[in-house]
Amino acid sequence: MLRNLITVESGRPDRTPALPCAPARAVQRTYPGVPQRETSIELEQLRRKPSAPQPAQAPSAAGTPNDADVDLEMSRPQTPLNTSDLASMVQAHDGSDDGVEALQSIWDPHMNRYRFLAICLMNFTNGLNDSAPGALIPYMETHYNIGYALVSLIFVGNALGFITAALFIDGIRERLGRAKAFALSQLIQAGGYVILCSTAPFPAIPLGFFLVGFGMSLYLAMGNVFCGSLRNGTTALGIMHGSYGIGGTIGPLIATALVTVAKTIWSRYYFITLALALANAGLALWAYWGEDNEQNTNTNTNTNTVVVGEQEQLEGRVAPTRNALAGMLTAATSRVVLLGALFIFAYQGAEVSISGWVISFLIAARNGDPSSVGYVTAGFWAGITLGRFLLSSPAHRIGEKKFVYWVVAGAAVFELLVWLVPNVVGDAVAVAIVGLLLGPVYPCAAAVTMRGMSKHERVTGVGVISAFGSSGGAAAPFTTGILAQAVGTFVLHPIAIFLFAVMLGCWYGLPNKPKRTD
Template identity: 20%
Template sequence: MPLSVRSSALTFLAFAMPVSMFGVMWPDVRDRFGQSLGALGTVSLVYGIARMSTSGLGRAATQRFGIGRCFIAALAGLVVADLVVSTASSWPMFLVGVAAIGVVSGLLDSVGAGVIATLGDVGSAGIIHGSYGVGATIGPLVVAAVPDWRLSLVVAAIVAVAALVLSVVARDAWPAPPIDAVSRDAGRPPTRATVVSLTMFFAFIALEVTFGNWLFTYLTEARSIGDTVAAIGVSGFWGGTMIGRLSLVSGRVRALADRLGMPALAVTGVIGTLLTTVAPGATVVLTTTMVGLSLSAIVPTLSARTADRVGAEHAQQVSGWQLLSANLGAIGVPFLTGKIIDASDARATIVVVVIVFVLGFPALVAARPKPESTTSDEVSRPQLR
């Protein structure tokens, strides 16, 4: 495995951990700072806005400073931000730390998206995005295992230090984008393909983040499931995402995902979501894992095949827009979910997830490759015009 992929993978793992912890540690945090149940939506909003503020800067930052320096600086910031949240003595200080995590995560995600678009390999994309799933799986388990939520952020900071060390080792190992990908004379990206891409990223990132962030609250408040099982259920969701994405390194798995099609996988994920509303006791872990597994291939496949949809000369630019769109979904939908929950109850989580799926599904169908374009390993996707 190339050093650049290994470093990107550990980086994604590191910035996934703190945000995946927020939903599980929320009962203790809200008691400590005297907040309402739905105020978790405010945490998501602060994190999301901060992350979006830097999610479009990757292309410009790497052209000026280089990929290695950007990763090193942002990871150093992540270490500090994790420690700020872990030592927060007031609600405003907690939100400042959350915002700091969002700022550095947005830059890391943006730089990583450029790397993925340049590599153009679904297997590498699966490893990198799958490692985000590893971090998101570990995060809730760390919160459940340690005696205090503050210590969980210290653990996240230690992991970020490890990613920082590897990024220093890999500082000169990063791939350069092709010349036509940075050309200023490439013209405008194809409109239809761009709209399809932005819609898919908005909807399916919003779906993942909303389900992942509010799942613990839904299970404990709406289903009256115990904290331990609920935490494992959250880890099951992110664990399913992790396993599915890491398995994309296998050509057979990629071929299977292509044969099934992204729309079919998305439908299976929604079925798993609905089963989560009725699964008894600990079996809810199976249904949440099913959701993660079903959705796992969608985002890395969409990311790696950006150039197939819009052309190599537009891939870097559109990958930045896709991140902005994804962050809009990750900000707005969980925040609105919190407001709806405060006005009703935690059952609204499932309703919101299904609505977002219905809105995003047509774009996913529109991006399907033609049957004759499928090979045994990779799919060469025609550009949408």
């Protein structure tokens, strides 16, 4: 029987004998009983790389290639990519927390330094705008012959602008891009300054502050997201809001000098902010031009690198345009956004109330000279500036959560001293220390809240938080003005201390998520 078999095989000289090979693996990559990753990972083909050139070898008798050229997974067919794998990979590159991407810095890429400069100059202009009413309110009351309650409408107009803009931030940014959106925000602010510069009748003044608040809201949400997403975001946010503090320090000095030394009408101050807003529009448009294309290129490159085989050429992400109001309401349901919004509501309410009404308190309760006590607001904003520049980095090293507890408690103690110590100089020093302690609070809050949000939620979430913050910046000063009209300006201090207590309660509920360093 063996002889017959040998005879049959040897009788086929035209057919070369083939060695048996392993069958192709047909099992699936996913197993029901094994925990799976959220993203599909396809290993690239690995080849042996000889350390030195090797002489060419002849193929074996069976026709198989040499070992150095054999792919480690040659016997396995390529895994087909299903819809769920593709969706998970797109989600990973669409801003979820599991996607890993290199963090930019202020210096890398090169244009980031000019973009950061543009944000700082815009925030400087906002500081000039927000700090001036504290020094100008007594002269506005005299010019229009109105009281505390009516002049407080300027804060309401500013807050309504913030809230209205929060509905359109996402849509404007998606349709125009960051460069045009920044420029548009500055042009809208410039329109509000035109109304103020013209010394229009008082009903038009809150409208001018409405436009200013609208433009500030558009810029502030995108600026916070840009700085908070950089490497060492707390420090970048500290410098950004420190620029706001510099403007807040200079603003009352210029405003008080114009109305007391130069004897000009209060509205002439806003020519300065008008010129800066127009200059900022041009700078932002130049600095951010093409930045959206850079982000899209990086996103497409990273996505195409992961997908292998037939899906290597992805056309890009298709993000449906969401309804602005629905997106805002969805963001407001997040615990981080809600607590962050209440925290900033109380913070900005206390900040604007102290800045706007401490001069009136010193004039009414301490018999201060308007031409002298007008500079106390400058001391308050100088304290905020120093706090943001000097205390933001220590806050990041110590831990934002722990640091904010101490500075807010300290601010409440010194605010109590302003209320109880009947001395103008002592009150001025205490107000400056309150500003110093409040300085790093906003950058710390922005860093902590943005770390708790995913990337695609940040612009809408920060817009909601900014809108709530401006609402606090209107509700608290307006309430202070109404109560001051009825019982006296001393109500500023219990209102501020109550808002500090609200800040501590909200801060306790915010989660503390460590910052990524990759």
